[in-house]
Amino acid sequence: MVATVSTVAYLGLEARGVEVQCQLVPGLPNFIVVGLPDKAVAESRERVRNAIAAIGLSLPPKRITVNLSPADLPKEGSHYDLPIALALLGAMGVIDAETLSGYVVVGELGLDGRTAPSPGVLLAALHAGEQDMGLVCPVAQGAEAAWAGQVEVVAAPDLLSLLNHFKGTSALSPPQPGAVDAPVRTADLKQVKGQETAKRAIEIAAAGGHNLLMVGPPGAGKSLMASCLPGILPELTPGEALETSMVASVAGTLEGGRISRARPFRTPHHSASMAALVGGGLRVRPGEVSMAHLGVLFLDELPEFQRAVLDSLRQPLETGEVTVARANAHVTFPARVKCVTHVN
Numbered sequence: 001m002v003a004t005v006s007t008v009a010y011l012g013l014e015a016r017g018v019e020v021q022c023q024l025v026p027g028l029p030n031f032i033v034v035g036l037p038d039k040a041v042a043e044s045r046e047r048v049r050n051a052i053a054a055i056g057l058s059l060p061p062k063r064i065t066v067n068l069s070p071a072d073l074p075k076e077g078s079h080y081d082l083p084i085a086l087a088l089l090g091a092m093g094v095i096d097a098e099t100l101s102g103y104v105v106v107g108e109l110g111l112d113g114r115t116a117p118s119p120g121v122l123l124a125a126l127h128a129g130e131q132d133m134g135l136v137c138p139v140a141q142g143a144e145a146a147w148a149g150q151v152e153v154v155a156a157p158d159l160l161s162l163l164n165h166f167k168g169t170s171a172l173s174p175p176q177p178g179a180v181d182a183p184v185r186t187a188d189l190k191q192v193k194g195q196e197t198a199k200r201a202i203e204i205a206a207a208g209g210h211n212l213l214m215v216g217p218p219g220a221g222k223s224l225m226a227s228c229l230p231g232i233l234p235e236l237t238p239g240e241a242l243e244t245s246m247v248a249s250v251a252g253t254l255e256g257g258r259i260s261r262a263r264p265f266r267t268p269h270h271s272a273s274m275a276a277l278v279g280g281g282l283r284v285r286p287g288e289v290s291m292a293h294l295g296v297l298f299l300d301e302l303p304e305f306q307r308a309v310l311d312s313l314r315q316p317l318e319t320g321e322v323t324v325a326r327a328n329a330h331v332t333f334p335a336r337v338k339c340v341t342h343v344n
């Protein structure tokens with residue numbers, strides 16, 4: 001019998017449905033994962049094996065095959081541990097596979113069976129909502145997932161309590177959405193003496209969402225005035241806050257499911273690489289320009305940035321999005337930012 005569990009693969013801000021299929025067939029005992037897993041997914045075999053041992057079960061002496069379908073889509077990340085473990089328990093007959101069919105499952109497992117957070121849960125929850133399904137995720141991310149609204153979220157502290165929940169012996173309580181952070185108080189424009197023209201320019205840029213270039217002698221207060229900007233930016237609307245939170249969720253920076261209504265204000269150092277600024281790297285993560293989506297990207301000491309890095313910002317500033325092309329996939333992140341730059 002093939003047991004299946006739904007999960008997702010993250011492609012930029014899109015969560016694409018992935019089916020974890022598990023089958024036990026007679027043969028030499030073995031446990032293999034196929035379907036273009038990366039190193040983190042391939043290693044999940046060991047975590048799953050130990051987590052299942054931690055709840056007092058041993059793997060059947062059979063050939064265990066786990067397939068991640070669609071098989072030609074690369075799978076990255078540690079959030080496949082929990083769906084693989086549940087598919088395996090389904091194939092072993094420990095858990096009823098039918099009950100799992102209504103849920104999208106994401107989460108990392110520890111060797112002792114505890115769940116651990118992994119980036120992107122908010123996206124998985126929104127995907128589950130679109131499919132009229134529930135979501136199973138680690139307890140540490142229940143508050144983040146609950147922001148998705150009308151989605152049944154099961155936030156489990158460990159594998160055993162998840163099994164008990166599905167068996168009906170002890171139900172897990174549904175998580176509440178995380179707190180909305182009050183805007184952090186930063187430098188205030190009133191502490192800037194004089195500089196009336198510059199202050200007016202900053203106010204107009206903040207109100208109208210314009211790019212701003214400040215030129216002036218050293219010590220004239222350019223950095224100071226730029227740091228006052230977060231204080232006068234308008235708050236994010238609830239819809240915008242969800243958008244910026246989705247970027248933060250993929251980047252794994254949404255701690256405790258806390259959502260902020262303050263506009264992002266990112267100040268990358270001038271030694272930043274192209275991957276850090278526009279996104280990319282071994283695992284495709286949003287860059288500073290996407291982390292500043294709907295907010296401000298402040299490039300202090302503009303001439304010190306590498307020329308190639310500055311040139312790479314041209315296209316995102318014009319189109320409002322970044323497309324990172326990889327050998328096997330194209331990933332698009334939003335990047336509607338206003339740029340404040342600073343030269344002497």
Ligand SMILES: Nc1ncnc2c1ncn2[C@@H]1O[C@H](COP(=O)(O)OP(=O)(O)OP(=O)(O)O)[C@@H](O)[C@H]1O
Nearest residue numbers: 191192193194195217218219220221222223224344
């Ligand atoms: N108009 C002002 N009102 C109050 N403080 C000021 C003003 N201008 C400068 N300062 C103070 O002077 C110091 C230097 O200012 P700041 O670092 O903003 O200058 P800058 O223009 O960014 O210089 P650089 O070009 O060297 O980066 C800061 O401590 C700042 O608080």
Ligand SMILES: [Mg+2]
Nearest residue numbers: 222223300342
């Ligand atoms: Mg400065």
